[in-house]
Amino acid sequence: MGYIRRIRSLGFYLWHMNHMLTHMLIGMVYAWILREVWQQISTQYIILAAFGSVVIDIDHLLYFFTYGRHEWYAFEVRKLLRQGQLRTLWLFWKYNHKSNTGLATHNVYFVGFFIFLSLLSFQHDWKTGVVLFGAIVLHLIYDMFDDVMMLGHLNKSWKSIKHKPYHEPDSVEEVTAAAEY
Numbered sequence: 603m604g605y606i607r608r609i610r611s612l613g614f615y616l617w618h619m620n621h622m623l624t625h626m627l628i629g630m631v632y633a634w635i636l637r638e639v640w641q642q643i644s645t646q647y648i649i650l651a652a653f654g655s656v657v658i659d660i661d662h663l664l665y666f667f668t669y670g671r672h673e674w675y676a677f678e679v680r681k682l683l684r685q686g687q688l689r690t691l692w693l694f695w696k697y698n699h700k701s702n703t704g705l706a707t708h709n710v711y712f713v714g715f716f717i718f719l720s721l722l723s724f725q726h727d728w729k730t731g732v733v734l735f736g737a738i739v740l741h742l743i744y745d746m747f748d749d750v751m752m753l754g755h756l757n758k759s760w761k762s763i764k765h766k767p768y769h770e771p772d773s774v775e776e777v778t779a780a781a782e783y
């Protein structure tokens with residue numbers, strides 16, 4: 603029984619890991635395109651592309667533990683973590699993170715900033731910058747696309763750099779409605 607439960611549990615986590623894997627996959631496609639452009643690419647850059655395609659999500663952790671720590675979402679996440687309820691935490695995160703309006707970096711200004719850095723790196727033929735910043739841009743663009751697919755519209759955090767607290771929704775339905783305007 604325990605064995606089967608463990609396998610099912612593994613499947614559960616793998617299923618929810620999908621989003622991160624998609625980010626990585628996009629990073630790999632990007633590395634492949636760069637390889638075509640540069641006619642070669644070293645393993646170092648492939649690893650950097652993988653890193654760049656997920657690194658900006660550190661912002662979720664910063665939100666939970668630093669600048670967003672007083673908001674209900676961060677509070678709940680830390681509570682579940684303390685209680686060791688990892689599965690519930692994973693589900694809670696899954697159903698709420700798309701509606702988190704409080705993230706500092708997931709907005710069009712950061713997209714523009716990283717596009718600028720990518721182009722600058724490209725112009726100066728600084729490959730590290732092209733790989734890293736380009737992968738970050740692709741991460742953010744995929745997240746925007748994912749918002750439209752999951753929520754039907756962009757989370758309002760994308761449109762402004764000003765911090766918008768993520769208020770506790772009154773009901774589960776409002777978790778999705780919270781990002782509407």
Ligand SMILES: [Zn+2]
Pocket residue numbers: 658659708741745
């Ligand atoms: Zn993200």
